[in-house]
Amino acid sequence: MQRRKIPSTGEELPVIGCGTWQTFDVGSSAAERAPLAEVLRVLFEAGGSAIDSSPMYGRAEGVVGDLLAASGDRDKAFLATKVWTSGRQAGIEQMQRSMRLLRTSRIDLMQIHNLVDWQTHLPTLQAWKTEGSVRLIGVTHYTESAHDTVLAVLQRARFDFLQIDYAIDDRHAEQRLLPFARDNGIAVMINQPFGGGGLLRKLARRRLPDWAGEIGCTSWAQVLLKFALAHPAVTCVIPGTSKPGHMRDNAQAGLGPLPDAALVKRMVKEIAT
Template sequence: MIYREFGKTGFKCSVIGMGTYYDPLWILGAKVFGLKKGEKEHVDAVKAGLDAGINLIDTAELYGTEKLVSQSIAERKRDDLFIATKVFFNHLKYDSVIKSCNRSLRNLGTSYIDLYQIHFPSKRVDIRETMKAMEKLVDEGKIRHIGISNFNLQKTKDAQSAMKKYEIASTQMPYNLSRRDFEKNLLPYCRENRIAVLPYYPLGHGKLISQSNWPPELLNHIFEKYGIKSTAQMALNWLITKSDLIFPIPRASSRNHVLDNAAAADWVMDEDDMRKLESAFPL
């Protein structure tokens, strides 16, 4: 596993993380009926990732998986892990942010959250009110860094301008080889400001897993050159090679998938092959 600094936080994260969003039906079942289908398999998957050297885990109050993460990390050294969660857009008033954070801390079974993210921007709550609460949480030691998710460039700038003491540590957006609009303006801004990037849907909602969606000659070339057999590894390796600020968070659905994803950090794609992949999936 490769580790590098997460933006400007000083913490060395594994370049491959683990996401714990499963699907809307899973969320509905967990939150409304208390049913968590495949929970044991998901916990086993996260534990397998930790054993493989992954130390970055992403969750959210919306997902209903914070307690699942708590189970997965119970026997691990907390300071070795980088745990990220999110506050939903209907909890962005000052008092609601504080309450949501305290609830997430209880669910995660931890005394602090490494990265607390605003899941979606709000049309009703002034970002300055939300950031005031976020900075208060940093001051109290309940969170260590502040992130955003699903913010466009202007809203990202607004979020940073609303902060008085700290900086935006990260942003989370859909980004993968087949969906590269993120590169037009947000990626350059992140590079300029050393903001870490957590691409979700790094495998294109499964599109980049199917070999039928890849040019056969290119697929065979990459497989033979690097000795791999996984399209997921190709897609993830392209992301982590693209920038040292990028930390994809593919879903931790099963042990085998997580171990395959982790192996994407065992090799380095050269610049010529990076260009070939980008030509196959142009902007």
């Protein structure tokens, strides 16, 4: 799988990861968890590592922590989660709980979820980064309406990562956020790479175009992921899934050539317009 450098550290991150919103919010039964254990196995086998979660995602953090502990694969994971509350002490307690649920003493990437009380949490994250309990820090959002605010925050404070929405039918981040991240050494993690409005379901009814084979794509999911990865600012995409077959399909987008500028324009014209 291709890897891209995290600008602030120089370390390389595999370009395909896994989100856990909804998909990992399950109970404790073997029937519920076995497919998710296989999702993680497939991710690691394919060379991926990023797993993104949040206290907002129900039981997902605990499920991820239990599965990694059971498999002994914590060292293969780049664990990203978030703080999503107001107040300094509430933030500290929530992040400590996340560490317990994820069964780790160190989070690879701690993000301020949707900018909630970001000015309060930032000093804590900076201190924890210095101490080593958090390696990297970031901010997140998932709606176009928040992009201007996200940009203003990135202009005011230094973060290692930006997690933002970006897809072939959701390209607003191209205007200012992605260029700013690229020019200022901020890694970018993409959520919602399949877009909104059931785009993937609509495309599933269409035949793959001939040009898909030119970039090594055998599914529409791979086409959409490669579109996001074609932007030079993007470090990693984190499509969520609870199905091992989908994880295997997604991981293939990390292999082979990416669309060039001419093909990107063609993709937008044929898919998003």
